Amino acid sequence: MKLKITDSFEGGRKRESMQTDRLLKKIENQRNLLYAKAKDRRLVDPEVVQMSQKLDRLLNQYHSLVTRDKSSRSKT
Incomplete structure (x- = not known):
């Protein structure tokens, strides 16, 4: 069976x-962990800051993935 270009494109979209x-699941989990930790500690606590930074990195990854996906769709 030959793979069509459109099949390959759709497969790429499914992977994305x-x-x-x-x-999104990682972001939700990290956010819940952060909220639980921040509830019992000050916001400047090193653990809370570290968890917040991890959430920031996940959100940045998500933003990059979504904007890359949108820009690749607009080119087709």
């Missing part, structure tokens, strides 16, 4: 969608 879904 799966990546996005996994990343």
